[in-house]
Amino acid sequence: MTEQDLFHLLALQQIEGVGDIMAKKLINHCGSASAVFETKNSQLAAIDGIGSVLLRNLKNKSVFEKAEQELQFIKSNEIEVAYFQDENYPDRLKHCIDGPVLLFSSGNINLQNKKIISIVGTRQITSYGMEFCRKLIEDLAPLDPVIVSGFAYGVDIFAHQLAIEHNLQTIGVVAHGLNQIYPKTHKKYVAKVEQNGGFMTEFWSSSNPEKENFVRRNRIVAGIAEATIVIESAERGGSLITANIANDYNRDVFAVPGRVTDKYSAGCNNLIKTQKANVLTSAADLVYILNWEIQSKAKPVQKQLFVTLEPDEQKVYDYLLKTGKELMDIIALRCDFPIYKISGMLLNMELKGVIRPLPGKLFEAI
Secondary structure, X not given: OOHHHHHHHHHHHOOOOOOHHHHHHHHHHHOOHHXXXXXXXXXXXXXXXXXXXXXXXXXXXXXXXXXHHHHHHHHHOOOEEEEOOOOOXXXXXXXXXXXXXXXXXXXXXXXXXXXXXXXXXXXXXXXXHHHHHHHHHHHHHHHOOEEEEOOOOOHHHHHHHHHHHOOOOEEEEOOOOOOOOOOHHHHHHHHHHHHOEEEEEOOOOOOOOOHHHHHHHHHHHHHOOOEEEEOOOOOOOHHHHHHHHHHHOXXXXXXXXXXXXXXXXXXXXXXXXXXXXXXXXXXXXXXXXXXXXXXXXXXXXXXXXXXXOOHHHHHHHHHHHHHOOEEHHHHHHHHOOOHHHHHHHHHHHHHHOOEEEEOOOEEEEO
16 A cells, blocks of 8 residues: 555545445545545446435545545554555454555554454453453463454453463554553553563544444454453443454354352343353363464373473363363363362363364363
């Protein structure tokens, strides 16, 4: 995309009545953003959804001045721009009909050949939610996923911090321009996030964190990822909007179950009850349902010689050596471990290359 292309795309975004879907219609019909401004009204009128008001708005020359101002901001601040037809645009977001025409980003974001998950939830994260999130990201770390969230209070910022702690790429999708940070108290995390990933937005530098922007932001959080995980949520909340959008995009949604009396588990329990989310009790559930393959397994002899197993892992491994293939529930029963513990343990052992999963939730020693 050339600078001139970007200039006309910015101008097109400033036309009243032109959203992402309409902008894509116009570009696909005319061939480019610049061609939209050169195409005759008679031809534009043939596009579904275009009426006399929009045709008149397309002749508004003031949009070029605003586009020039934003272009200068982008250049002077070295903002990365991804156009929905370009290779650097997030692949999964390309398949969302209402995905942003342009995405602006800062930092060191690289989504090529990456497993991407979005983690969202309440701003009032509890100790239960924190512990689950901590264990989840710790167990997923060997798979090197990208952790996406909204850089808000609670679950969002906690997920970003854990990603940084485990040296994982993390992306904060914000509801305002890249000339500011919201909430302001999170400025202390900006440098580390940009070092380990960065920030992404569809909003111009003139956009403030208005209420309606957060709902629009949520579709990026849902659309960019292979799966959306809701850690905790009250009966209503922004994270449930993100989960519903992910469902609309036919993406996997996971929710962490909680006690029926816990306020910040009500939203998750409802997602599970209404079959809008898979139950998430450990990282193993996510790996199994998404069918993520574990890479770089060494040979069995090497594993027996060099891999150090925890005492509990050794107990499970010895059991599988004796019995061969076994169901996860039976392993938990025979080795005297609760099911929530055995699932995480089996994932760790799989990552170490000493066991492998089989269809039907069977496992065997290598």
